[in-house]
Amino acid sequence: MQTVVITGGTDGLGKGLALHYLRRGVRVLAVGSTPAKGEALLAQAATISAAGRAVFLQADLTSVAATRDLVATVESACSSVDKLILCAQRYRLFGSRTVTREGFEHSFALAYLSRYVLGHGLRTALESAPQPVIMNVATPGVPLGRIHWDDPQLARRYSGFKATLQSFRANDLLGVAFAALHADTPIRYVGYNPGMVSTGMPDHLPQPLRTLTKASFTLLATSVPKAVTPMARLLDEPPGERFSAYRTTRRLPLKGPAFDQADALRLHHLTHDLINAV
Ligand SMILES: NC(=O)c1ccc[n+]([C@@H]2O[C@H](COP(=O)([O-])OP(=O)(O)OC[C@H]3O[C@@H](n4cnc5c(N)ncnc54)[C@H](OP(=O)(O)O)[C@@H]3O)[C@@H](O)[C@H]2O)c1
Numbered sequence: 001m002q003t004v005v006i007t008g009g010t011d012g013l014g015k016g017l018a019l020h021y022l023r024r025g026v027r028v029l030a031v032g033s034t035p036a037k038g039e040a041l042l043a044q045a046a047t048i049s050a051a052g053r054a055v056f057l058q059a060d061l062t063s064v065a066a067t068r069d070l071v072a073t074v075e076s077a078c079s080s081v082d083k084l085i086l087c088a089q090r091y092r093l094f095g096s097r098t099v100t101r102e103g104f105e106h107s108f109a110l111a112y113l114s115r116y117v118l119g120h121g122l123r124t125a126l127e128s129a130p131q132p133v134i135m136n137v138a139t140p141g142v143p144l145g146r147i148h149w150d151d152p153q154l155a156r157r158y159s160g161f162k163a164t165l166q167s168f169r170a171n172d173l174l175g176v177a178f179a180a181l182h183a184d185t186p187i188r189y190v191g192y193n194p195g196m197v198s199t200g201m202p203d204h205l206p207q208p209l210r211t212l213t214k215a216s217f218t219l220l221a222t223s224v225p226k227a228v229t230p231m232a233r234l235l236d237e238p239p240g241e242r243f244s245a246y247r248t249t250r251r252l253p254l255k256g257p258a259f260d261q262a263d264a265l266r267l268h269h270l271t272h273d274l275i276n277a278v
Pocket of ligand 1: 009010012031035086090196
């Protein structure tokens with residue numbers, strides 16, 4: 001039986017993918033921070049006769065230590081992992097800078113560091129599967145934001161937008177670095193931008209942005225079940241290259257600063273040193 005690990009697997013796109021794979025007889029380990037959402041997923045799994053294959057793992061992925069504990073939990077529960085799908089995200093576009101207990105800026109920690117720790121941490125479990133895939137669900141192809149090399153925690157000139165956009169760019173580079181570092185790995189790393197999808201994401205935005213985003217979702221966004229279809233196709237039949245990037249069904253050229261290999265390796269080493277101290 002295949003095993004799929006999904007962060008943010010209790011809501012939005014992650015939950016859509018969790019239900020998709022549960023319907024297909026796969027074992028799904030869904031990670032989220034809210035127990036009630038985990039329980040709701042398990043209840044839904046029971047209605048499709050998948051209760052025995054659905055697992056909820058509660059973890060606060062803003063914490064590097066908790067993410068490492070999650071890696072250990074998954075490794076002890078599964079001899080191999082076929083797919084790792086990285087969806088956990090909480091946008092903080094406004095408000096003051098928040099720092100985690102370990103000293104990392106919130107967006108950097110949740111949207112980027114957790115994905116770094118999980119991808120690298122579960123590499124051996126993934127490499128034990130016949131056709132392993134990591135899908136990093138983020139925003140490749142959006143030409144905004146940059147890595148603030150001199151101040152990645154944005155301690156000096158913080159804005160929520162800057163931090164969010166930096167995490168987007170860091171995730172593009174994460175996939176490039178993963179493929180560059182592991183030349184012989186069978187893992188296919190896919191950076192994936194789902195486009196605008198109607199999830200509960202706006203619920204966490206402040207007003208009036210919440211209302212505006214919900215209105216634009218009503219007019220323009222794809223539904224979760226529709227958005228999941230091309231994602232599952234890619235997850236089941238990933239391209240041959242170690243790293244690829246997509247915006248919905250369109251494959252993106254790996255050109256420009258977003259996919260620069262020297263920057264990717266620079267960020268990898270910087271991240272390695274940062275989390276070594278935790
Ligand atoms: N929706 C879109 O239009 C869109 C567009 C482009 C890219 N994306 C990307 O797609 C991915 C999924 O987005 P979505 O819209 O499906 O999000 P969503 O509906 O807001 O779901 C977010 C998920 O992340 C989990 N999460 C949040 N904080 C967490 C934490 N500290 N620890 C563990 N889990 C946490 C949430 O569970 P809890 O609430 O229990 O913590 C939830 O399961 C994100 O990476 C996003 O950037 C989305």
